[in-house]
Amino acid sequence: MTAPGPVDSPARFCADFLDALQRHGVSFRRAEQLSGWGKSTIAAATRGPGLPNVDLVTDVLAAVGTDADDVDGWRVRHARLRDAGSTGPTAPEPASTPVPAPAPPDPAPASPPRRSARRRAEIAAFAVLVVLVAGLATALAVVLAARPAPTRTVVVQNRVAIGPGGLVEDSTPSYLGTRPVAYCARQPGCKIPGTEVGSGATFVAVCQLSGDAITNADLTSTSIGQNPNAAVSALWLGARAPDGRIGYISEVYLAPPYRGGLGLPPC
Template identity: 35%
Template sequence: MKRVVRVHVSACWTICECPADTRCHRRLGSGGTVARPEMRLDRDGSPARELAFRLRQVRADAGLTYAQLAAKTDYSISTLQEAASGRRLPTLPVTLAFAGACGADVGEWREYWTDLSHARVNGDSSIPVPRWELRIRSQAAEEVKPPKEVRIRRVWLRWAIVLFFIASSAVAAVFLLIPSERGKPRDFATVVIQNKVAIGPSSLLEDTTPLYMSSRTISHCARRGCELSGTTMWSGAKVVVSCWAHGERLTNEDLTSSGIARNPHGATSDLWFYGKWSDGRGGYVAQVYVAPAFRGTLGLRECGTP
């Protein structure tokens, strides 16, 4: 049922139509609407919600209100809010106007919208990553890449190690890959980073921010002063670790997403690995952010024990 409400604003009357159980939006003299409170967005890996998540992200980065966005585009506040609601994939013109008003690269957003539209039509479970995030990851990798002469030395060192292991594979298997008969722990292991978030009932998506090593076994070290600067990593990176420790219990699950309890990729653990960065600094990595095959103690000693 609808009811008609007359609202007086700036000496002008406007008729609003709205369902009886909802609140009418007040029309302003300029023709805009007062922005309604933005609802929480539960990411489920769908194209509509992934686009909405990044629209909200780019608006937050730009520091703009919806009223300011509407003033910079030809679209109303309600249209822009609907675009970032996650209920459906907005049209391309609305998406480009929204992103462009926030100062984003319109060409990259056009490509991202097109990829998401194809994924929606084809029913793809793999959600595309926007070009600007790929660029950020590439830049982060370049920042930690060692000088060319160091890389050359490492190539030669790797070949020397390979030859050594070929010559003594039996000994290496006994002393490096499994604990000895006396139960001696392994000295080190190589783990593969999986910087991904479990979302909804089945999705596993690359996190929008990189993983990093920390000096303590706690979360949010970037704002708590325990992040090791220059150690950012994305999925696929490898870290040599030497021991494990108990710390803050973390999860890779987006607990706000619908159906997360059924997601087979979810992981929760208080185990952390201690490893060395390429420059010799040591730090911790939470095990929920390493690939499943590398979780557990891996036969390593507990940190702090002989």
């Protein structure tokens, strides 16, 4: 394993992970075949800047032929960086402030002044106004609560970016999953049956959330970095499946106008 420098960081950890794969002469696609982790997820783990999934890193390194002792060293290093990132300065306790003694009450007037009929009428009118405003506020709250949550119809773009400018239909369909994870169909019970679609199909999206960062690009193809159709994102949309359940689809599998969350509420 590449020894970290005097100041280790999650970004350096990711860079060293990429260096380890390159020293083994393994592409992201080959790492996917050996480890079972998706190539886009592996690629995202080499870019940072955050600390990647420790199981992904150790599984991939073990699969490409890294010594067991070195794999253990990667796990220890990951734990050290994770613990360092979770600690921080604690806020000082506020200094106690003496509570001042209550001031003596003002002496009661010998004889309170008599309110005029006009003053009593003003007070009554103000009370009526307060009741009317409170009633209107309650009615408005009921109307807003009864309004349906916002939804957006989104169009699927089930295509792969290849080379410097290619964009071709994927050989496997897009679908809704029970979790926002890459390669959901390979995990038991993750893909929602009956939701498989190709480009041009639509879903009714109801919410958005963060999940695995994935890409629609073939990262092993030549000059893929120049392809304007390539997209990488950790944003997923929740959409209704035919059985009424909410399933998830990455925004990289949607046409570009339907990316960015569309102002939908959190899932």
